[in-house]
Structure formats: structure tokens, C-alpha cells
Amino acid sequence: MKKGFDNDKYVQMQSEHIRERIASFGDKLYLEFGGKLYDDYHASRVLPGFAPDSKLNMLMQLKDQAEIVIVINAGDIEKNKVRGDLDITYDRDVLRLKQLFTERGLYVGSVVITQYTGQKAADLFRERLEAVGIRVYTHYVIENYPNNVPLVISEDGFGKNDYIETSRPLVVVTAPGPGSGKMATCLSQLYHENRRGIRAGYAKFETFPIWNLPLSHPVNLAYEAATADLNDVNMIDPFHMEAYGTTAVNYNRDVEIFPVLRSVFEAIYGECPYKSPTDMGVNMVGLCISDDEACREASRQEILRRYYQTLIKRAEGKDVENERYKIELLMRNTKITVENRSVVPVALNTARERGVPVAALELPDGRMITGRTGELLGACAALLLNAVKALAGIEDKAHLVSPEAIQPIQYLKTAYLGSRNPRLHSDEVLIALSASAASNPDAVRAMKQLPRLQGCMAHASVQLSSADYKTFRKLGIDLTYEPVPEQK
Numbered sequence: 001m002k003k004g005f006d007n008d009k010y011v012q013m014q015s016e017h018i019r020e021r022i023a024s025f026g027d028k029l030y031l032e033f034g035g036k037l038y039d040d041y042h043a044s045r046v047l048p049g050f051a052p053d054s055k056l057n058m059l060m061q062l063k064d065q066a067e068i069v070i071v072i073n074a075g076d077i078e079k080n081k082v083r084g085d086l087d088i089t090y091d092r093d094v095l096r097l098k099q100l101f102t103e104r105g106l107y108v109g110s111v112v113i114t115q116y117t118g119q120k121a122a123d124l125f126r127e128r129l130e131a132v133g134i135r136v137y138t139h140y141v142i143e144n145y146p147n148n149v150p151l152v153i154s155e156d157g158f159g160k161n162d163y164i165e166t167s168r169p170l171v172v173v174t175a176p177g178p179g180s181g182k183m184a185t186c187l188s189q190l191y192h193e194n195r196r197g198i199r200a201g202y203a204k205f206e207t208f209p210i211w212n213l214p215l216s217h218p219v220n221l222a223y224e225a226a227t228a229d230l231n232d233v234n235m236i237d238p239f240h241m242e243a244y245g246t247t248a249v250n251y252n253r254d255v256e257i258f259p260v261l262r263s264v265f266e267a268i269y270g271e272c273p274y275k276s277p278t279d280m281g282v283n284m285v286g287l288c289i290s291d292d293e294a295c296r297e298a299s300r301q302e303i304l305r306r307y308y309q310t311l312i313k314r315a316e317g318k319d320v321e322n323e324r325y326k327i328e329l330l331m332r333n334t335k336i337t338v339e340n341r342s343v344v345p346v347a348l349n350t351a352r353e354r355g356v357p358v359a360a361l362e363l364p365d366g367r368m369i370t371g372r373t374g375e376l377l378g379a380c381a382a383l384l385l386n387a388v389k390a391l392a393g394i395e396d397k398a399h400l401v402s403p404e405a406i407q408p409i410q411y412l413k414t415a416y417l418g419s420r421n422p423r424l425h426s427d428e429v430l431i432a433l434s435a436s437a438a439s440n441p442d443a444v445r446a447m448k449q450l451p452r453l454q455g456c457m458a459h460a461s462v463q464l465s466s467a468d469y470k471t472f473r474k475l476g477i478d479l480t481y482e483p484v485p486e487q488k
Helices: 007-023 041-046 056-059 074-078 090-103 118-133 184-195 218-226 238-244 252-269 294-317 321-333 342-355 379-392 403-416 426-436 440-445 465-474
Strands: 028-033 066-073 107-116 136-140 169-176 200-203 234-236 249-251 358-364 368-372 459-460 477-481
Touching: 007 028, 007 056, 007 074, 007 200, 007 294, 041 136, 041 218, 041 294, 066 074, 066 090, 066 184, 074 090, 074 107, 074 118, 090 107, 090 118, 107 184, 118 136, 169 184, 184 200, 184 252, 200 249, 200 403, 218 234, 218 294, 238 252, 249 252, 249 358, 252 426, 294 321, 294 477, 342 358, 342 368, 358 379, 368 379, 379 426, 379 440, 379 459, 379 465, 403 426, 426 440, 426 465
Parallel strands: 028 169, 028 200, 066 107, 066 169, 107 136, 459 477
Antiparallel strands: 234 249, 358 368, 358 459
């Protein structure tokens, strides 16, 4: 994918801006990290050139001043909500993030369970955390939050929440995903800190939507697609327009919560340091886009990717009609169809011509490679071998793995492992390729091409196994597929 974002400029500019914001407050700053602090793959897809760990690298420069608080919604624990990019539940991701931050030398002070109403799964998760020495705090549901400001800022509102004990001047509040209650956690702490005579401030590090891009910019629309299940809506910040007479893009939850934040600050300091939700942010992403059209195209592809994810959910029996309708509306607004994903018509047309499942992949130089289901390999496994052969300049007819070597693996699968499908999946064919490399120089050359597949786009004409999907994701291939079961 063509690079469209200057990551080095971003790291420098963003870190400087955060330092300025820290200096503008007194004893303590609560910095809400919107999106993902680590593994921000959505940002790296829609802003090609953005490094998934950019935010973490910036925080490393402040690690002596900072501590991290991880927030998770009790409802997400109860329903086993899954991070789509990593295919793990939110509660498991909390433990993963805690270990990852600690290994990088960052201090994780505690975990907060929000929106708690007595969920048993949340109780069990608390016990797991406390058993390994992690401090856990509980925040509760506040009736008519955030609209009932007098209740929110009272003993029966934020006053019911546990006070999170922190020891450093910069408190970074992060979560496995959106809708976890990060902002409410920060506001609750401002309330409690004020009661203890501590002057604390709040700022927000939210990558999307990008405030200084147009409302209809594909990068901002791709954010709406990514949060379609939360029903987030991008909108012009009315407070910013009133205060400054200029447009800035924000989203509904920040606009809705701003009166609460303003009331909290006024109750604490007598005045609010921010005139709009946009003022709360420290986002410099929009100033670091180096190729606008490259980011627009990447964002269009992200909307299509999210669309196919919704189709798969529906095929699995999940109720995602509102989510699907919203993404279809975004597709119309950006004037795109599935045909704009170049690998889709190639995979579908070839499948109709051959009468078998087909997967297609676009190489970095624009060449289209296909793989079809045969007696030995599934479509995705065949595609991988064909792609690395093309990149290595190996003749298409050459065997990287001999049929004689594949047949014993098929026998193992069906005779001993209980599989009804003898064909090799993507992960299995890569293991076979690595074994073949011991005696086949072409296999060695082909394996060295695997890193070049990162960022490539692929599509399959049928619904895929989890093994194929996970292997492609590990290789960094942007894979989608039709919600059509393969014929047995």
C-alpha cells in the first residue's frame, strides 16, 4: 500500500504537544487514550505509514512520570466481547496489555471494572486479577448518565465509585477497545481528587475522528464503520463552532459528555479550561498526513473490509442488521461498492469460470495471483504458494512441495486427527514448505518472500476456516471472504 503518513513527524509533534498539555495543569493530569494504546491496526490501515505502536513509543518518553490504568466494561466481560483484530476477549486482552506494558518498563497501577451491576463474570475476573496481585477498582452505572449533571456530580453519582489510588503525575487511562468507560473514569477521578484537595486536570488523546479533516473525509467515515456496533456518529463540534467560529469534527459521545466535563471543572476550579470537546484533545494526526489520496483510498478499503466482516457475522447468525445498514450507507456516501476492492471481482469471476472455490491476492507490483481448491490444497493454501513463487520469480509449474510429501499429511489429518477435509490449510502448507526447504532451494527462495506479502489485499469466494484466516492475519495480509459456505 502506498505510504500516506509521516510517522516520524507524528511521534515528534505529538509528544511535544502532550508535554505542553501536562505543563498546563497542576498536581496531576488524567490523559484518556482513545482507541488502542498498543496494536492500533485500524490507524495503520487507514493511515498507511502509521506504526501500530506509535502511541506506546511516545509514552515511553514519559515513563518515569506516568502510570497506566486499564479500564474494562463489566458488560463486555459478561458477553465475552472479542477484539476483532486479535481474536481474543477483552478480559484476556487486559492481562495481555498489562504484561506488555510492564515488559516495556511502564508502570500499570490498577484495573477498573466499569458499568458494574453485579455481573458474575466481572466478579470472577476481579478475583483472577487480585489473585496475581493486581489492584482492582469498581465503577457503577449512574442513572441517566451523562445528562443528569447534578446526580452525576454527587455522592450518589461519581461519589459511589471507588477512588483509584495513583502515585504519579501523569495517569494514562486506556482500555482494550471503545465503549469501555475511559472518560467517565477520568471524570470520576477529578471529582474524587478535588475532595482530597488535589488539583487534577484532564485531556484526551483520541486518534479518530480527525478533528481537522472534513466530516465526509474517508478517514473519518472509516472510523464510523469501525464503531458501527457502538452506533457512534461523527459530527461537527457545535461548542467549537460557537466559541471560535470554525468547524472541527468530533463524535457524539464526546459532544454529549462535554457539558458534564465543563460542570465538573466549574465545580472544582470555578471555570472550565476548555471551550469545546475538540479543545480537550491533543491529536496531531491530521497534520502528519503526507499523501491525502493514499489515505483516502486506504480508508475506502477499510470500509469495505468492515462491510465483509458484518456479512460474516450475519452468516453466523448474529444480529448485525443495524451495523450492516450503517456501513452500507457509508459505502454510498463514499461512492464505493465491493467492486472497488480489486481482488473481489477477480476471485468471484475466476471461481465461476473454474467451478471451484478461488482466492485472489494483489501483489505489491499490482499483479493478480489466484489459487483454487484442488485435491491437495485449499484455495488459500494454493494462493500462498503461487504468490511466493511469483515474488521469487519461480516458474508457476514448479513444485515447492511435492505431492508425495503432501499425501502423508492428508492421511494423518483424516485417519488420526478426525478431519473430514484432507486438503491442506494455509498454516499446514507453510509447515510443509519449511520442511521442503531442507532439500529444495526454490522452497528457500519462496519462504524469504513471505514478509513481502504484508499489506497485500486478498479475497476468497467462499467462507474460510479459522486456520486460513488466522494465518493470513499473522502474515499481515488484508483478507476478506464471501459469507458463502464451501460445498462439501
